[in-house]
Amino acid sequence: MQNILFFLLLISATRMVAQDPTANYPIYKGNDLGLTYTSKASTFKIWSPTATAARINLYKTDIGSVSDYTAKMNKTVNGVWEITIEHNIKNSYYTYQVLVNNSWSAELIDPYAKACGTNGARAQVIDLKETNPNGWGQDHSPDFSKGNKQTDAIIYELHVRDASIHINSGIVNKGKFLGLTELGTQNGSGLSTGLSHIKELGVTHIHLLPFYDYNSVDETKSNQYNWGYDPVNYNIPEGSYSTNASDGKLRIRELKELVKTMHSNGLRIIMDVVYNHTALTGNSNFNALVPDYYYRKKADGSFSDASACGNETASDKAMFRKFMLESVLFWVNEYHIDGFRFDLMGIHDIETMNLISDTLRKIKPSIVLYGEGWTAGLSPLPDEQRALKKNAGTLNGIAVFSDDMRDGIKGSVFNIEDRGFATGKLVNAESVKFGIVAAGKHPQIDYTKVNYSQAPYTTSPASLINYADCHDNNILWDKIALSYKDASEMDRIKMHQLAYAIVLTSQGTPFLTAGSEFLRTKFGVENSFDKGDSINAINWILKSKNLATYQYIQSLIKIRKVHPAFRLHTAKQISKHLVFQNNLSDGIIAYTINGAAVGDRWNKIWVAFNGSERAQTVELPAGNWKVASINNQSSLKGKQLMIDGSSAVILYQ
Numbered sequence: 001m002q003n004i005l006f007f008l009l010l011i012s013a014t015r016m017v018a019q020d021p022t023a024n025y026p027i028y029k030g031n032d033l034g035l036t037y038t039s040k041a042s043t044f045k046i047w048s049p050t051a052t053a054a055r056i057n058l059y060k061t062d063i064g065s066v067s068d069y070t071a072k073m074n075k076t077v078n079g080v081w082e083i084t085i086e087h088n089i090k091n092s093y094y095t096y097q098v099l100v101n102n103s104w105s106a107e108l109i110d111p112y113a114k115a116c117g118t119n120g121a122r123a124q125v126i127d128l129k130e131t132n133p134n135g136w137g138q139d140h141s142p143d144f145s146k147g148n149k150q151t152d153a154i155i156y157e158l159h160v161r162d163a164s165i166h167i168n169s170g171i172v173n174k175g176k177f178l179g180l181t182e183l184g185t186q187n188g189s190g191l192s193t194g195l196s197h198i199k200e201l202g203v204t205h206i207h208l209l210p211f212y213d214y215n216s217v218d219e220t221k222s223n224q225y226n227w228g229y230d231p232v233n234y235n236i237p238e239g240s241y242s243t244n245a246s247d248g249k250l251r252i253r254e255l256k257e258l259v260k261t262m263h264s265n266g267l268r269i270i271m272d273v274v275y276n277h278t279a280l281t282g283n284s285n286f287n288a289l290v291p292d293y294y295y296r297k298k299a300d301g302s303f304s305d306a307s308a309c310g311n312e313t314a315s316d317k318a319m320f321r322k323f324m325l326e327s328v329l330f331w332v333n334e335y336h337i338d339g340f341r342f343d344l345m346g347i348h349d350i351e352t353m354n355l356i357s358d359t360l361r362k363i364k365p366s367i368v369l370y371g372e373g374w375t376a377g378l379s380p381l382p383d384e385q386r387a388l389k390k391n392a393g394t395l396n397g398i399a400v401f402s403d404d405m406r407d408g409i410k411g412s413v414f415n416i417e418d419r420g421f422a423t424g425k426l427v428n429a430e431s432v433k434f435g436i437v438a439a440g441k442h443p444q445i446d447y448t449k450v451n452y453s454q455a456p457y458t459t460s461p462a463s464l465i466n467y468a469d470c471h472d473n474n475i476l477w478d479k480i481a482l483s484y485k486d487a488s489e490m491d492r493i494k495m496h497q498l499a500y501a502i503v504l505t506s507q508g509t510p511f512l513t514a515g516s517e518f519l520r521t522k523f524g525v526e527n528s529f530d531k532g533d534s535i536n537a538i539n540w541i542l543k544s545k546n547l548a549t550y551q552y553i554q555s556l557i558k559i560r561k562v563h564p565a566f567r568l569h570t571a572k573q574i575s576k577h578l579v580f581q582n583n584l585s586d587g588i589i590a591y592t593i594n595g596a597a598v599g600d601r602w603n604k605i606w607v608a609f610n611g612s613e614r615a616q617t618v619e620l621p622a623g624n625w626k627v628a629s630i631n632n633q634s635s636l637k638g639k640q641l642m643i644d645g646s647s648a649v650i651l652y653q
């Protein structure tokens with residue numbers, strides 16, 4: 001019965017694709033959609049094969065006022081509508097309207113727009129060259145890796161507003177791009193905050209939560225908050241992070257100022273991008289221009305919703321694939337962006353993702369790419385065509401997040417009370433070991449005992465992001481408290497440190513969420529995307545309060561950066577030179593890395609984690625071991641290592 005049903009569904013799905021009339025629309029191959037500006041003329045091009053007329057409206061202001069010029073656009077080739085205005089209209093704002101099915105659309109911005117005014121309601125004619133801050137011509141991305149290896153990156157996830165909005169940040173431009181250009185800022189007790197703090201911590205890349213123009217914050221108000229996973233204008237910076245959202249040039253210049261300052265301080269910028277859905281659906285700019293083209297549909301004709309945000313885009317269609325590719329290229333070329341994190345990457349098709357990766361790597365070989373290898377709902381595009389975690393081996397140079405490791409360490413994010421290896425749930429040890437080897441093929445992993453994946457899914461450590469927490473769900477410090485209410489604060493601090501020790505010593509690329517290095521709390525609020533500054537702001541005084549944790553995590557970052565053994569480049573190196581110690585008691589994971597064989601200055605490295613809460617003694621392998629990292633009550637006496645409960649130790653020869 002099920003098979004027959006499946007067969008019928010398959011037929012109807014096939015028929016649906018075959019009958020999708022939008023799939024046969026003519027494709028425009030030029031790279032000049034949107035505005036082409038010179039001081040002599042401005043040419044506007046939009047793609048709308050379904051329109052029977054199109055017009056442009058010019059305005060002197062970004063909000064209010066009536067249009068002082070409206071003109072019909074001319075239909076040219078392959079669904080493109082075009083108009084050239086033969087004088088200098090710099091700083092004018094503009095909108096388009098298309099006539100589809102005998103009805104004029106509302107005014108919209110084309111998806112290719114590069115500048116806009118308040119709330120992205122009108123695009124703006126600007127000269128992009130005028131947005132470059134002083135010294136932009138000399139801006140270059142700092143080195144982080146000799147051979148452009150993604151595993152040499154240490155990623156720090158940060159929200160622009162969270163970084164500076166708290167009164168304790170000591171930062172002047174609170175909540176703005178410019179807040180992350182201020183150096184030498186301090187919390188109330190003299191410790192560095194913001195950019196200086198991040199520099200001092202030692203990470204290599206800052207991953208900023210969405211900073212393209214998103215929908216949920218009214219840019220005319222200063223007290224609104226959102227993470228920003230609701231895109232409107234993909235190629236324009238968010239106005240609420242600018243000191244004047246009305247000025248299309250200013251938000252661009254201020255973001256470039258941020259990039260330049262980060263670069264000159266040794267840091268790289270990764271952009272969080274959300275091409276998988278748009279904030280609006282039926283009346284989004286995309287859908288108003290070309291109804292039904294850019295989104296996947298269900299068999300009944302309604303919008304499919306693998307994003308759980310109302311729609312899912314169709315990267316498998318030529319003009320959305322082209323849009324994504326041109327968009328990431330624009331951010332790299334114009335803003336010098338160093339990497340991308342793809343939200344719900346499992347919605348995108350593999351062909352598009354590989355095209356993006358191959359194209360970007362040609363112009364910036366050191367680009368860092370990763371994404372969420374899952375969706376938030378069902379998609380009509382077959383699994384084998386999508387950039388899901390299980391297909392990570394078919395993605396070229398694009399890593400996936402390891403939920404196996406994340407939940408192995410701390411327990412399921414979907415069950416608040418569930419614990420993980422670092423909080424005493426020792427049965428999770430195999431999931432942690434799986435993360436340690438970057439989810440690859442290793443002779444000592446029993447895949448049947450791994451929480452979510454019963455087989456390796458990477459063929460290279462560069463394909464995996466290891467982490468304990470991120471902006472989603474509960475931040476680690478809260479997760480530990482919520483899942484282990486009886487534990488003392490001192491015990492919870494040990495567990496938190498253990499969790500981060502696992503992340504920072506494991507193969508693959510480590511990822512931290514801002515503030516977790518000093519036990520940031522969101523007061524038990526999960527998914528705080530719209531919960532305001534009171535929940536989300538980073539309270540920098542916590543750095544002083546939890547200085548020992550901060551210094552411990554900082555020291556682990558330093559060890560990782562100095563020692564290539566923790567950043568192996570091939571799965572073969574890991575399966576050959578990272579050897580787990582057998583016959584250990586419950587709760588202990590220990591392994592040796594053959595440092596000499598992988599070019600490390602340490603000949604041998606021994607790493608151990610005690611997920612149990614009681615101190616345990618471990619017999620060390622042969623040789624004379626020295627301490628690289630030890631905390632809590634752990635101690636080394638000859639061949640015996642006493643490892644305290646909920647603790648990590650790194651030794652070397």
Ligand code: CA
Nearest residue numbers: 213214215239
């Ligand atoms: Ca906005």
